[in-house]
Amino acid sequence: xxxxxxxxxxxxxxxxxxxxxxxxxxxxxxxxxxxxxxxxxxxxxxxxxxxxxxxxxxxxxxxxxxxxxxxxxxxxxxxxxxxxxxxxxxxxxxxxxxxxxxxxxxxxxxxxxxxxxxxxxxxxxxxxxxxxxxxxxxxxxxxxxxxxxxxxxxxxxxxxxxxxxxxxxxxxxxxxxxxxxxxxxxxxxxxxxxxxxxxxxxxxxxxxxxxxxxxxxxxxxxxxxxxxxxxxxxxxxxxxxxxxxxxxxxxxxxxxxxxxxxxxxxxxxxxxxxxxxxxxxxxxxxxxxxxxxxxxxxxxxxxxxxxxxxxxxxxxxxxxxxxxxxxxxxxxxxxxxxxxxxxxxxxxxxxxxxxxxxxxxxxxxxxxxxxxxxx
Amino acid sequence: xxxxxxxxxxxxxxxxxxxxxxxxxxxxxxxxxxxxxxxxxxxxxxxxxxxxxxxxxxxxxxxxxxxxxxxxxxxxxxxxxxxxxxxxxxxxxxxxxxxxxxxxxxxxxxxxxxxxxxxxxxxxxxxxxxxxxxxxxxxxxxxxxxxxxxxxxxxxxxxxxxxxxxxxxxxxxxxxxxxxxxxxxxxxxxxxxxxxxxxxxxxxxxxxxxxxxxxxxxxxxxxxxxxxxxxxxxxxxxxxxxxxxxxxxxxxxxxxxxxxxxxxxxxxxxxxxxxxxxxxxxxxxxxxxxxxxxxxxxxxxxxxxxxxxxxxxxxxxxxxxxxxxxxxxxxxxxxxxxxxxxxxxxxxxxxxxxxxxxxxxxxxxxxxxxxxxxx
Numbered sequence: 001x002x003x004x005x006x007x008x009x010x011x012x013x014x015x016x017x018x019x020x021x022x023x024x025x026x027x028x029x030x031x032x033x034x035x036x037x038x039x040x041x042x043x044x045x046x047x048x049x050x051x052x053x054x055x056x057x058x059x060x061x062x063x064x065x066x067x068x069x070x071x072x073x074x075x076x077x078x079x080x081x082x083x084x085x086x087x088x089x090x091x092x093x094x095x096x097x098x099x100x101x102x103x104x105x106x107x108x109x110x111x112x113x114x115x116x117x118x119x120x121x122x123x124x125x126x127x128x129x130x131x132x133x134x135x136x137x138x139x140x141x142x143x144x145x146x147x148x149x150x151x152x153x154x155x156x157x158x159x160x161x162x163x164x165x166x167x168x169x170x171x172x173x174x175x176x177x178x179x180x181x182x183x184x185x186x187x188x189x190x191x192x193x194x195x196x197x198x199x200x201x202x203x204x205x206x207x208x209x210x211x212x213x214x215x216x217x218x219x220x221x222x223x224x225x226x227x228x229x230x231x232x233x234x235x236x237x238x239x240x241x242x243x244x245x246x247x248x249x250x251x252x253x254x255x256x257x258x259x260x261x262x263x264x265x266x267x268x269x270x271x272x273x274x275x276x277x278x279x280x281x282x283x284x285x286x287x288x289x290x291x292x293x294x295x296x297x298x299x300x301x302x303x304x305x306x307x308x309x310x311x312x313x314x315x316x317x318x319x320x321x322x323x324x325x326x327x328x329x330x331x332x333x334x335x336x337x338x339x340x341x342x343x344x345x346x347x348x349x350x351x352x353x354x355x356x357x358x359x360x361x362x363x364x365x366x367x368x369x370x371x372x373x374x375x
Numbered sequence: 376x377x378x379x380x381x382x383x384x385x386x387x388x389x390x391x392x393x394x395x396x397x398x399x400x401x402x403x404x405x406x407x408x409x410x411x412x413x414x415x416x417x418x419x420x421x422x423x424x425x426x427x428x429x430x431x432x433x434x435x436x437x438x439x440x441x442x443x444x445x446x447x448x449x450x451x452x453x454x455x456x457x458x459x460x461x462x463x464x465x466x467x468x469x470x471x472x473x474x475x476x477x478x479x480x481x482x483x484x485x486x487x488x489x490x491x492x493x494x495x496x497x498x499x500x501x502x503x504x505x506x507x508x509x510x511x512x513x514x515x516x517x518x519x520x521x522x523x524x525x526x527x528x529x530x531x532x533x534x535x536x537x538x539x540x541x542x543x544x545x546x547x548x549x550x551x552x553x554x555x556x557x558x559x560x561x562x563x564x565x566x567x568x569x570x571x572x573x574x575x576x577x578x579x580x581x582x583x584x585x586x587x588x589x590x591x592x593x594x595x596x597x598x599x600x601x602x603x604x605x606x607x608x609x610x611x612x613x614x615x616x617x618x619x620x621x622x623x624x625x626x627x628x629x630x631x632x633x634x635x636x637x638x639x640x641x642x643x644x645x646x647x648x649x650x651x652x653x654x655x656x657x658x659x660x661x662x663x664x665x666x667x668x669x670x671x672x673x674x675x676x677x678x679x680x681x682x683x684x685x686x687x688x689x690x691x692x693x694x695x696x697x698x699x700x701x702x703x704x705x706x707x708x709x710x711x712x713x714x715x716x717x718x719x720x721x722x723x724x725x726x727x728x729x730x731x732x733x734x735x736x737x738x739x740x741x742x743x744x745x746x747x748x749x750x
Contacts, residue, residue, distance in 0.1 A: 158550025175533025
């Protein structure tokens with residue numbers, strides 16, 4: 001096997017897994033038996049919230065796809081897609097979901113008619129791999145969306161794909177620009193003296209903190225999430241947090257969407273993609289602000305907006321059904337307080353006290369009492 | 376006046392303009408006359424498509440805002456907003472539209488009730504500045520959205536905001552990552568030996584071309600637009616193209632949205648923001664593909680999708696009303712051909728022939744006949 005530059009142990013593990021599955025199928029056929037493949041069940045009744053680990057996980061239920069007249073097509077498609085993954089690991093290439101769908105257009109009868117079909121089979125393969133500790137990116141299926149921007153006290157260690165030589169990107173010397181996280185971070189490593197990662201909801205706030213080199217004085221790494229963080233952003237933050245034992249502080253709008261969508265997605269993932277949470281969620285994330293209490297403590301009352309009916313519904317849903325919220329009394333109290341106040345506040349609202357109040361006052365005061373961050 | 380690091384001639388010009396407007400108002404008041412400010416009219420009847428320049432431009436119509444009982448509030452808000460801009464130029468700071476709105480929360484009676492009001496006044500001020508060759512970014516009003524990602528044969532020359540020292544970012548040594556364009560590119564300069572800029576619609580395609588270092592062999596700069604390019608991306612490409620006399624080739628899906636929204640926005644801007652086109656449009660842009668002819672030439676017929684009713688409507692609208700399309704017979708022919716074929720094709724459809732067919736076959740063949748690019 002020709003090993004591409006940067007071939008890793010996980011790559012060997014991936015190829016071994018695919019070869020084992022293929023080997024069992026071949027043995028069944030040689031033995032005159034109908035071959036089958038076993039997948040974890042991905043439906044919600046096979047998902048549980050693990051309070052200790054702090055995220056949604058797949059349970060033990062399995063489904064078996066056996067080759068029959070009716071399953072011949074998806075069975076063949078599954079095998080071809082695994083072969084594609086194997087080839088991509090070997091040659092250090094990748095494909096987006098959309099590209100995998102198009103590749104099949106050259107498979108004759110075996111082609112996918114709709115991308116929904118190829119996505120479903122990709123999810124099945126991903127679920128199998130996840131049981132063996134291998135992410136979708138490890139299979140070389142990359143997301144379409146790039147990751148957010150990064151600046152601060154961090155050196156990203158990558159490699160030149162042509163020569164295999166190490167490439168270092170110093171995120172503290174990119175001027176007013178930033179490092180754009182690639183679609184897969186699996187092959188990256190890091191060097192950093194940062195004390196924490198600051199994950200920021202809005203692009204404007206990221207640019208402000210970067211232009212004023214907030215990361216220099218606060219000794220941190222800034223990551224722009226741009227709303228709900230993409231898969232690439234989540235994985236990047238997770239690897240960074242894990243490998244360097246870094247806490248992750250989230251700086252997000254004070255509204256139910258910020259709490260239960262942006263922050264919660266980063267920290268615990270989501271129930272309907274439980275097989276990927278183990279790679280993507282960031283258990284060390286905590287909520288720096290903006291909190292309902294901050295609206296009072298920092299005099300933002302007249303820079304708020306009324307909660308919309310969708311905000312109220314989202315908050316009430318969380319109080320009733322969200323296992324993550326329900327596991328944390330502080331979150332229950334914060335959401336109840338917000339509902340009582342009847343308003344929401346954006347992180348930019350701090351500009352009421354001056355553009356750089358956030359740098360000179362808000363963040364230093366908050367960072368001085370890390371213990372009070374919401375869990 | 377304390378000059379911040381990186382203070383430029385355009386900064387001086389901006390401050391002079393604001394001082395002149397303020398001076399005239401002061402003189403009116405001192406002379407016992409009602410002060411007034413003159414703005415370019417921004418409505419569509421004061422917009423024309425200039426075929427020679429190749430973009431939509433504001434005409435000569437002006438409106439005058441005179442201080443009266445009814446206009447006291449917007450008049451005062453306009454002055455305060457100009458004062459904010461002046462201060463930001465002096466102190467090398469910036470504000471997003473949203474931040475400007477929030478800053479006003481501390482203006483007492485003069486505060487904005489809705490962001491729509493502050494945006495409208497910002498647009499007025501921007502229109503005044505544009506007449507003097509000054510962009511909104513020069514006034515230090517930055518967009519919220521960041522620019523796309525960049526990789527390739529380009530060194531971006533920026534500065535350390537704290538020390539004023541020059542910072543160089545080499546976009547050819549960022550590994551699988553990329554340079555994320557900041558919200559304003561006004562202060563950047565460049566060093567490059569690239570032959571052209573390749574502006575790419577989708578993130579997945581950008582990652583593919585970057586991972587395979589397409590920019591190295593093709594001697595170019597890759598820019599990810601991610602759909603319709605943001606203001607920051609457009610300004611960055613424009614400055615790069617202008618300052619280094621670089622052609623810009625657009626690699627976009629073959630559908631009416633790709634032609635009339637993504638490509639056309641990059642090249643000529645839009646009619647309802649005519650006062651900014653002179654800074655943002657990229658007259659040297661040309662359309663590399665994917666073209667309707669490519670669907671046939673590269674055998675993509677079975678990797679297409681049927682045109683939706685919205686596609687057909689968009690195409691027919693362009694053929695009837697779009698002055699840019701109507702000024703170019705080649706575009707009329709291409710859109711008519713697409714309507715006749717009844718299908719659209721995405722750039723990822725090239726994956727039908729193999730993931731890297733786009734690198735090994737499609738782009739080299741297209742680049743060998745630059746003369747055939749659509750205008």
